[in-house]
Amino acid sequence: MDPDLVEMIAAVFAHNPDGPNEALGSRSINRRLWSVLGDVGMTRLTEAEESGGSGATWRESAVLLSTAAAHAARVPLAEHDLLAGYLLDSAGLKRGEAIRTACVLDADGTASAVPWAGAVDGIVLLWNRNGWRVTDVPVSGISLDPGANLAAEPRDRISVDVDALDGTPVPDSVFEIFRLRGALARSLQTCGAMERVLDICVEHTGARVQFGRPLAKFQAVQHMGAAIAAESSLARAAAENAVNVAVEYGWDDGRTVFAVAAAKATTAQAATVVARNAHQILGAIGFTMEHELHRYTNRILSWRSEFGSVRHWEDILTDFAVTAGSGAVWELIEGRS
Structure with a gap:
């Protein structure tokens, strides 16, 4: 691993700590930190360079995730890039600038304990209806019941009408x-x-x-x-x-x-x-x-x-x-x- 990259990632978190509200369990994302991470290409780390990402691998993502966790940073890096981004890439859909999370829907169109659902801009959904499908929906288009895990991180229950979804087929x-x-x-x-x-x-x-x-x-x-x-x-x-x-x-x-x-x-x-x-x-x-x-x-x-x-x-x-x-x-x- 490039030591300069490791040093840069550590410096970003050290100089942009969570504020008092985030430290005590706010449901919000640290948007100031997210903006800084975006400026240095960390929020779209594994996205292809031709699409505006950094074109990095999981080795670089490993450093980023570990460092963010070591600072208890309230930013959905894994959910946005490695999960939602992966589903969008698999479906051939554009990622764009919106902050996203991702989840798998049950047969009735619900998902429990969805990370950051109420704090992001959109949610990438994966569900099985005669084969697996992916779609990207704004948070305003879902029904959301707020929840949290033991650490007060947002873990919300969502509900959507799967019959109204128009998803892109993806491999099993x-x-x-x-x-x-x-x-x-x-x-x-x-x-x-x-x-x-x-x-x-x-x-x-x-x-x-x-x-x-x-x-x-x-x-x-x-x-x-x-x-x-x-x-x-x-x-x-x-x-x-x-x-x-x-x-x-x-x-x-x-x-x-x-x-x-x-x-x-x-x-x-x-x-x-x-x-x-x-x-x-x-x-x-x-x-x-x-x-x-x-x-x-x-x-x-x-x-x-x-x-x-x-x-x-x-x-x-x-x-x-x-x-x-x-x-x-x-x-x-x-x-x-």
Whole structure:
């Protein structure tokens, strides 16, 4: 990865933090930050250059998503570019400048827990009516019931009349790839947030003195901190491997499915350990609205079940292992089968 790109992305978020309203759970997007990101080509990162995008890959997107999560930024980068943008590209539709999210409709034309639905300009819909179809609708054209996840991020229920929709047919594979992309995006965001949690714990235990010495000197605290570091590193390795596999082999390759399933399951399990240990290390202060810790722990706990539950992805891993058989499991892990 280009170190200059990494430095630039970090600088954008560092110099454009969320304001007090966003920090306390506002349903709005940080439009000022979004504008800055747009100016440097980050909001249309994977869109083709000939269409006005940056023409980047998931490797660059991985840095962007992780950095945004590490700053608890209230911007729908994954939803807008990697999900809605992907569906529009699959259907041959133009992306344009509107901020979008995306979702899969049930048979009755509803979708629950749609990220940022009430805060964006439009929603790209994917639904199955004699084959999968995609359409782009303005938020004003849907019925919306506001909701939120544990971290107070907008997760709204929407409802549309599917009989009135005029969608563009897309291949059946689009649905599964959409879910894979969403799962990997959440895995990368979880990694960024967990790494910030580790930083918070290190800062706290180094500065906080108890019984005449820093908390970092207590063995029990060291063990909990070490577990956070280990789980975060394992999750990062799994997520980055999935990115590399997806870029090399494509989203419809079985190796990519396995790698994404491993990343999602690993980051989801790590999130439980990281959140638990971090709040034990910081004690009551970590639960207060004024402290930043809960902004990250609530997010990683919420993201665990988005785009497939932990059980769903672990079942996929199990199916792969059973199919490979005991003699080929290592080859499966190495990505050679």
